[in-house]
Every structure is written in structure tokens, then in C-alpha cells.
Amino acid sequence: MNKLRKITLALLGIAVLFMSGTIVSAAPFGSKSDVATAGKIWNRLAAVLMVGPDRINVRPFEGTEPHGAIQQVMASKIMINGRKRRVIVKANHLGEGISVATVYDNPNKFLKAYTIMFKMKKGYDPANKDWFWMKFDPKGALLKHPKGMPLAGKIAKGSEKGCIFCHKASGGEDLETLSEK
């Protein structure tokens, strides 16, 4: 390969990297700061036993897709950056033969994910009631979108899939599906 071709190829490679970088950073979720915010929220939730293996074992109920077949939901307020803010944690359980009773007896055995909504300050995402959306595995690692972005932030604002889209369609005024407000 001559020198010129090598240089052209290298430049092309850089251009592609640059472009894919901008596409990823243009996503409305999964940025470094989204991941940092999600980490803070997770740690706080773990401290007050709303997530983690020893979390408060609230009564499970039968839910619908895409959340687990059996779910547990807890809502409260937690202190983040010196402010108390609303948070809703849903534990999603899936597995052969599970029931409300088996999940209650073994709250970690069928646990597949935590889907969490956290109320940010006014102006964060006014069109979607300022919720910050997250999806964690049972150990507290953020799950990833098929395109690789961590699931934290405005998921997936502007798309016809994902937390915001579906909660806008099925949720109440505050995008909470369990609330009648």
C-alpha cells in the first residue's frame, strides 16, 4: 500500500470514528453525566434499602410487558444533592412458573432488572415531566441499549420506543402508569 492510500484510509477511519462519536453523544441518554447521575441515585437507593438483595420486600403483583411478569413497585423520596426528590423503583421478575408467592418468598431468585424513574429539577425535560429514567441489572450495573448506550437519562426521547414513549401513551398525567393523577 502506498503512503497516500494509507493516509487516506487513516483519515477516513478518523472521520468515521468522529461521526459515530457525535451520533452517540447526540443520544438523549447514556452520556457520562447521565451515568454519573444514575450511579448517585443507585447508591442512595441502596442505602435506604430500595434496591439490592436486602431491599424492603414489598408485595409483588402481576404486571404486563415489557416489565416483568411479576413486579414489585416502591415509591418514595430520596435526598440527592441536598434535595428530596420523588423516585419510583420497579423490580422486574421473570422466570418459568413464577407467581406472586414464589417471588415474595424469593425476592432475588427471579429478579431480572430494576426500572427506575427519578424526578429531576424543573426544566430537565419539561415535555416529559422532568423524569430521569434508568434500567439496572440486579447488581446495580446499568443495562445497555442494543446500540451500546447505557440506559440512563431521557430514554429514548424522540423515538417511538422506550420508557418515555410508552409511558406517554399508557401513563397518567405525570407519566406514572399506576397513578390516576
Ligand code: HEC
Ligand atoms: C411498552 C411500554 C413500556 C415501556 C417501554 C416502559 N414501561 Fe414502564 N410501565 C409500563 C406499564 C404498562 C406500567 C404499569 C405496570 C405494568 O402493567 O407493567 C409501567 C410501570 C413502570 C414503573 C412503575 C411506576 C408507574 O409508572 O406506574 C416504573 C418505575 C417504570 N415503568 C419505569 C420504566 C423505565 C425506566 C422504562 C425504560 C427503561 C420503562 N418503564 C419502559 C409500560 C412501559
